[in-house]
Amino acid sequence: MTTFSNDLVCTRFSTPLGDMYAAASNQGLVGLWFHDQKHLPAQLAPDLPHPLWRMEDDHPVLTKARDQVREFLAGERRDFDLPLDISAGTPFQRSVWQALLHIPVGKTTTYGALARQLGKTQAMRAVGAAVGRNPLSLAVPCHRVLGQDGSLTGYAGGLTRKTALLTLEGALAGGVHGVPKN
CATH class of the missing domain: 1.10.10.10 (Winged helix-like DNA-binding domain superfamily/Winged helix DNA-binding domain)
Incomplete structure (x- = not known):
């Protein structure tokens, strides 16, 4: 079971493949999900009026993630260069x-x-x-x-x-x- 802390920050942004959420901890990028995908964390559930995580569009890791996703989808980037925090998994x-x-x-x-x-x-x-x-x-x-x-x-x-x-x-x-x- 993947469990996420409630003290993460997140942002939502548009891509050619649909809107995405990115979430970060102090250690790095914790999540990168399409807004309508399976296994979206409860903190981002579509039936919530707003995400339970604090929205922070200018967070440095989230800004870098958003830019790199857009570059990747435009064919301008082949690899991601982001600090990743995979501690939520088993x-x-x-x-x-x-x-x-x-x-x-x-x-x-x-x-x-x-x-x-x-x-x-x-x-x-x-x-x-x-x-x-x-x-x-x-x-x-x-x-x-x-x-x-x-x-x-x-x-x-x-x-x-x-x-x-x-x-x-x-x-x-x-x-x-x-x-x-x-």
């Missing part, structure tokens, strides 16, 4: 999220390969659940993980966004209806 989740950071731009892996890399060959579903709970969309590239057969599965931000991200990175041949590159 030790297992943190190990999966750390492994995601090593998937290069334009490349993909599978849930099974990720489980094997972590020495957890029997834990493909647990790895998949941890990938799905990644609180740092884009910065921790969970969109680069595919089903065993190369299918586009399991992205909390939606498969349309996953397709757009992989196409932007050059990991899909032929766009939306393409086959993942080897």
